[in-house]
Amino acid sequence: MRQRRKGDGTAARRAGCALLLAALLVCTLAGCGAESAAKPPALEPLPAPEGLRIAVASDLHLDPDHTDKSTPSQVAYNLELVDALLWDARQQGAELLLLTGDLVNGGKPHRHEALAEKLRRAEETGLSVYVLPGNHDLAPIGQQEFAAYYAPFGYEEASSRDLASLSYCVKRDGLMLLMMDTGGYIAGAIDLPGAAPRGDNEAFLSEITLRWAEAMLREAREEGLFVLAAGHYNLLPEISRGSENSGYYLENGERFARLLREYGVPLYLSGHMHLRALYEEDGLTELLTEYLLAYPTGYSVLDLTDGALRYTPRRVDVDAWAAQTGQDDEVLLHYAAWQQQNLYDYSVENVAYMSQRNPLRKREMDRAADFFYAVMNAYWDGTLYERRAELEAMRGYEPFFRCAQGYAYGRCLKDLIASASPGLRGFTLHR
Secondary structure (H helix, E strand, O other), X not given: OOOOOOOOOXXXXXHHHHHHHHHHHHHHHHOOOOOOOOOOOOOOOOOOXXXXXXXXXXXXXXXXXXXXXXXXXXXXXHHHHHHHHHHHHHHOOOOEEEEEOXXXXXXXXXXXXXXXXXHHHHHHOOOEEEEEOOOOOOOEOOHHHHHHHOHHHOOOOOOEEOOOOOOEEEEEOOEEEEEEOOEOOOHHHOXXXXXXXXXXXXXXXXXXXXXXXXXXXXXXXHHOOEEEEEEOOOOOXXXXXXXXXXXXXXXXXXXXXXXXXXOOOOEEEEOOOOOOEEEEEOOEEEEEOOEOOOOOOEEEEEEEEOOEEEEEEEEOOHHHHHHHOOOOOHHHHOHHHHHHHHHHHHHHHHHHHHOOOOOOOHHHHHHHHHHHHHHHHHHHHOOOOOOHHHHHOOOOHHHHHHHOOOOHHHHHHHHHHHOOOHHHHOEXXXX
16 A cells, blocks of 8 residues: 655645545546437548647646646646656657647636646657637636637638638648537637637537538548547537536537437547546547546647557656756645655545545555555556456455445446446457
């Protein structure tokens, strides 16, 4: 069992990890591979361009106003973690970086200016960056101002822009990037001349946007371009199409998913749920990339080669970045170990919290915490599917679920183990 360290941000860690567990619960309740309505006739995917590596990150939530490290937390290191991500992606040989929304933690101008400057420096190293808005990126700025801030990161290079949203497409290297603005921000931020009024915080793809997207898909087919589609909100999880008040519902998401299938698009990239997840339905795969500011500070790597698309999860090597760039903060220099300790501390704290209602003996509490920690580790390193039987045989399994009775943690972890996918360790999509 790992040794618990005191005084390293319990409140901040608990808040961040509670959000993670809520997202994990959403994922497991949504399920994977749910059956859909009648399948439309679909075109075959076109061959992928050769030898292209693309990094995908989501939910950076950059916020220069929250960097107080007197009580270290992952959020307090948000500026450094974005720098480490950009460095790591380039070290891994990525030529493109797609950022699928929630770039900043609330759309104040100085936050966008801070991120745009980081992205500008990254592009000087040879990394081409393309961004999308998420539900946290607008207000007080509007759509037009967002496009101006990020003009060098997609909007200036766009071969076409939707008149009704911040959606755009880029053509390069035999590839079309179909970058979809899925809304979710307040109505006052909607100021494009072609946009129709909407209610606050509604995630949607309008009729105009759907027609524009279909025209782009048709154009890609005619020009022989391989299409990668991306958006902030999700398409395939049940919660994204089943409840308008869920915070995950995307109006017309199912119609857009049908369009992608009809035109042979194999993969849709998203974020929003703050976790790594994989959904597959009727020939369309959706890959969710995790929240950058939580364990394990990860992103996605896509390799387009041999007529196929290969996905590999990647953990940002913060330790190497810190050493390479001359950082003197001991947390950054030993970030992986610090983050691992936080994950264990979180497991201990939550078992202790639940045991206030459902008491356990001290030895049972230790075993339950070790079990929780093992499950979360296996989830994030992609081995949960392979280790299911081993985890269920752990001596902490029974006391954990006894202690978690009546709490979301219990249902979450049980569903997480039962629905674990081997694809989270990596997968390849063939023609």
